[in-house]
Amino acid sequence: MRIGVACLYYEIDKVLNIIEKNKDFINHIEIGIDTANQIDEIAPFIDKIKELGLSIGIHLAMEINTSENIEFIRENWAKFCFEMCKSLEKFNPSYFNIHMGYAIKNRFLKNNCKYMKNSVDFFLKLSDYLEKLSIKPIVTVENSYNLIKGDVINTGTTKEEFKYIFENTKEIRLKNKSPYFCFDTGHYILNKDDYFSLKDFTKVVHISDCNGEEDNHLGIFCGRLKKVDLKKAIDMNPDYAVIEVKYDYIEESIKNVKDFFKPK
Structure with missing residues (x-):
């Protein structure tokens, strides 16, 4: 298991200094990257990343919608992900992480299976595109939450949604190792379900904390995250455990989680 820190593209210089220590x-x-022009912002730091012996994960834009109901737009989201992956090929990332997406609330509640089928179709399309890459990173999809009332809601907020997707993408997962699960402990606080039962699909864990009212990325154990739940998350045995907190909380959070990774 590799242990990491998450950052946005414009924070990379400061975060690398913390990692070096x-x-x-x-x-x-x-690294969180939304658009192609942001890739140029991290390029100057690739030598430093290599010098520190770091593996790289990429968190793509939250706007990506694997559940998109309009086929033309869903196809273009898959193309967008491929183009981003292609542009980032030189960094040799281990994985690309995305959220499942969003839907019109009343339509999703009436027929959520339709939107899960949309997500399966997205991953099948993306798989075909990724075959063109010289690298073979995995794609992980992250649990989300719903807090704000309105006409649009997030998808990917229950264990059953993920089970449906993983059960219906077995063929491409055997072929090119995608999609897999990214378990976010902060999102779990806001929208609980038995995600621990998805252990066999889990490749990434985001170690995050919040106040229980919003996804505010507090320092680890400064919010509602319980030690027992962090232990259960680590026991899912991901390939990557990533501390995902605001920059000001990174160093203290590293200290707070170290004991959870000591050899037993």
Whole structure:
């Protein structure tokens, strides 16, 4: 298991300095990138990343909607993900992480299976595109939550939605290792379900905390995250465990989670 820190593309310089001070513990970085022009912003740091021996994960834009009901737009989301992956090929990322997406609330509640089928179709389309890459990173999809009342809701907020997708993408997962699960502990606080039962599909865990009212990325154990739930998340045995907190909380959070990774 590799242990990492998450950051947005414009924070990479500062975060690499923290990682350097903790290189005996941290050996992975997950970078949030929304658009192609942001890739140029991280390019100057690739030598530093290699020098520190870090593996790289990429968190793609939250706007991506695998559940999109309009086929033309869903196809173009798959193309967008492929183009981003292609542009990032030179960084040799281990995985690309995305959220499942969103839907019109009343339509989703009436027929959520339709939107899960849309997501399956998205991953099948994306799989075909990713075959064109020289690298073969995995794609992980992350649990989400719903807090704000309105006409649009997030998808990917229950264990059953993920089970449906994983059960219906067995063929491509055997072929190119995607999609898999990213379990976010902060999102779990806001929208609980038995995600721990998805252990066999889990490749990434986001170690995050919040106040229980919003996804505010507090320092670890400064919000509602319980030690027992962090232990259960780590026991899912992901390939990557990533501390995902605001920049100001990173160093303290590294100290707070170290004991959970000590050899037993």
